[in-house]
Amino acid sequence: MAPKTPAQRTAPRGATAARTTFRQRFDSWREHHKEVALESLRRLLATPLPTAMTILVIAIALSLPAGLYVMLKNAESISEDWDGSAQISLFLNFNTQEQQGRKLAAELARRDDVKRTEYISREQALAEFEAQSGFGDLLEELGENPLPAVVVVYPAVTDLTAAESLRTDLDQLGEVDLAQLDAQWVQRLYAILDLGRRLVVALSMGLALAVLLVIINTIRLAIESRRDEIVIVKLVGGTDAFVRRPFMYTGLWFGLGGCLVALLLIQTVLWWLDEPVQTLSALYRSQFELSGLGLRVSFLMLLGSVVIGLVGARLAVSQHIRAIEPG
Amino acid sequence: MIHFHQVSKRYDNGKEALLNINFELDQGELTFLTGHSGAGKSTLLKLIMLIERPSGGRMVVCNQDVAKVGRSAIPYYRRQIGMVFQNHQLLFDRSVYDNVALPLIIAGYRPRETGRRVRAALDKVGLLDKEALNPIALSGGEQQRVGIARAVVNKPQVLIADEPTGNLDPELSAEIMDLFDQFSQVGVTVLIATHDLGLIARYDHRLLSLDQGRLISDGFDRPDHLQPHLHERGF
Ligand SMILES: Nc1ncnc2c1ncn2[C@@H]1O[C@H](COP(=O)(O)OP(=O)(O)OP(=O)(O)O)[C@@H](O)[C@H]1O
Numbered sequence: 001m002a003p004k005t006p007a008q009r010t011a012p013r014g015a016t017a018a019r020t021t022f023r024q025r026f027d028s029w030r031e032h033h034k035e036v037a038l039e040s041l042r043r044l045l046a047t048p049l050p051t052a053m054t055i056l057v058i059a060i061a062l063s064l065p066a067g068l069y070v071m072l073k074n075a076e077s078i079s080e081d082w083d084g085s086a087q088i089s090l091f092l093n094f095n096t097q098e099q100q101g102r103k104l105a106a107e108l109a110r111r112d113d114v115k116r117t118e119y120i121s122r123e124q125a126l127a128e129f130e131a132q133s134g135f136g137d138l139l140e141e142l143g144e145n146p147l148p149a150v151v152v153v154y155p156a157v158t159d160l161t162a163a164e165s166l167r168t169d170l171d172q173l174g175e176v177d178l179a180q181l182d183a184q185w186v187q188r189l190y191a192i193l194d195l196g197r198r199l200v201v202a203l204s205m206g207l208a209l210a211v212l213l214v215i216i217n218t219i220r221l222a223i224e225s226r227r228d229e230i231v232i233v234k235l236v237g238g239t240d241a242f243v244r245r246p247f248m249y250t251g252l253w254f255g256l257g258g259c260l261v262a263l264l265l266i267q268t269v270l271w272w273l274d275e276p277v278q279t280l281s282a283l284y285r286s287q288f289e290l291s292g293l294g295l296r297v298s299f300l301m302l303l304g305s306v307v308i309g310l311v312g313a314r315l316a317v318s319q320h321i322r323a324i325e326p327g
Numbered sequence: 328m329i330h331f332h333q334v335s336k337r338y339d340n341g342k343e344a345l346l347n348i349n350f351e352l353d354q355g356e357l358t359f360l361t362g363h364s365g366a367g368k369s370t371l372l373k374l375i376m377l378i379e380r381p382s383g384g385r386m387v388v389c390n391q392d393v394a395k396v397g398r399s400a401i402p403y404y405r406r407q408i409g410m411v412f413q414n415h416q417l418l419f420d421r422s423v424y425d426n427v428a429l430p431l432i433i434a435g436y437r438p439r440e441t442g443r444r445v446r447a448a449l450d451k452v453g454l455l456d457k458e459a460l461n462p463i464a465l466s467g468g469e470q471q472r473v474g475i476a477r478a479v480v481n482k483p484q485v486l487i488a489d490e491p492t493g494n495l496d497p498e499l500s501a502e503i504m505d506l507f508d509q510f511s512q513v514g515v516t517v518l519i520a521t522h523d524l525g526l527i528a529r530y531d532h533r534l535l536s537l538d539q540g541r542l543i544s545d546g547f548d549r550p551d552h553l554q555p556h557l558h559e560r561g562f
Pocket residue numbers: 338339340342343344362363364365366367368369370371522
């Protein structure tokens with residue numbers, strides 16, 4: 001049979017490609033992505049039980065650090081209104097006369113960062129000590145009152161650092177032997193909160209890794225189950241990106257779905273805790289209200305989860321798709 | 328369109344599947360590739376598809392030196408070549424239409440253009456009314472035609488087929504051969520690997536014969552034992 005001349009051939013592919021504009025190509029690209037995304041979703045929904053289990057595992061792993069974070073945030077808001085509970089005790093030196101001490105207390109009360117002050121004379125201090133400790137006899141035997149006079153300063157500032165700097169300030173005064181900030185429980189709480197914050201970070205990293213591994217494994221199985229299809233796609237000219245794409249969307253859906261369920265879980269737990277917290281808060285005559293994750297953090301969490309999904313998919317795909325070749 | 332110059336293929340296990348193969352196929356030529364089982368027919372087609380790389384020699388396909396086609400360029404290279412498989416390699420999780428549309432979707436055609444071309448290809452193989460069915464619901468011959476529609480939907484310059492009539496009776500084989508003939512009429516270079524000697528005898532196409540990985544004949548003559556078939560056809 002004689003070969004045909006080129007003129008007899010139908011238009012080659014290249015001619016069509018040249019006719020399509022950038023805009024058209026972009027449209028078809030976008031259309032294709034939409035299709036692939038929906039197709040990936042359909043595939044996940046076609047096997048509801050395994051999908052739900054994977055999503056739930058991801059959700060639980062995400063809601064642990066997020067839940068801890070919410071707890072911390074609420075604890076922080078409690079510690080923010082410690083107002084009134086902290087006080088600075090100024091122990092005056094022994095050669096300060098009572099009159100001098102009262103004058104100092106009055107002066108300090110006029111400061112902006114001080115709400116009010118209280119003067120406790122040496123005698124009052126002794127009486128209080130005797131009443132509270134029951135060691136009165138012991139002190140009597142000493143013969144002399146060992147207690148100094150005290151000016152109790154109630155700071156007007158409500159945060160711990162400001163209170164601390166006020167204390168340092170007052171410690172410089174000539175009459176003052178020792179200035180002591182009594183906010184130990186706040187300080188302890190701060191230390192616990194700091195610990196908690198580190199715990200959230202460590203937990204987040206550990207569980208993010210767990211989510212990543214779950215996604216990698218799930219997608220590895222998905223790739224394995226579509227081996228034949230991948231071979232055919234490669235044979236008819238599918239690029240690595242094309243082969244990768246549905247799995248990337250699978251990762252994205254897992255990340256998104258897992259995070260949404262995690263947010264739902266946290267919200268449910270908050271709602272469940274709300275009533276006892278209200279009761280407790282009323283008992284303390286506090287205005288305290290449970291707050292949730294907040295829009296910004298929820299959004300960041302969603303973003304992070306999607307990124308983990310995509311990274312996991314990408315890792316799984318680059319590990320396995322190259323190995324699946326026609327042959 | 329396809330040019331083999333001293334091409335050899337030795338598999339990793341040391342098996343010499345092809346040895347110093349030389350031939351040239353022009354545009355629009357329809358050629359049979361035959362030989363005993365294990366002669367190297369599939370290997371030769373795999374070299375053209377870049378499923379395997381030659382271990383020696385030079386191959387030029389569609390004016391491209393195949394040795395210069397890197398891994399990332401393989402998909403674009405393959406889009407110029409349609410391949411038909413014996414076991415047709417269809418996907419049973421989607422319709423006939425979606426199977427045929429796959430190469431176009433991969434190549435990034437717009438939906439409207441895709442629809443037009445898929446219907447044209449299905450029309451060509453006579454399966455336009457089956458586009459919505461799952462290929463599992465089709466007969467063997469119909470499935471093979473879906474495979475052919477998929478191979479040509481992208482208007483490839485080269486069409487290669489490995490035992491395309493392997494499981495089909497002579498009548499269906501003739502239908503399939505008619506299709507290949509029509510593609511070669513419009514300028515597609517067609518290479519068909521087959522050990523169906525009856526089929527080869529019934530047509531007067533060029534014949535490449537392999538034996539133990541060597542090309543032992545190239546031309547329009549038929550082996551002697553097939554001569555009676557040729558007289559039947561009044562050739
Ligand atoms: N991937 C491989 N690795 C090692 N040897 C192989 C591989 N593929 C094929 N072979 C060997 O190469 C030789 C040619 O095989 P090929 O599949 O090309 O033959 P064929 O002509 O297509 O045979 P058939 O008619 O049975 O399909 C055979 O001896 C086969 O065992």
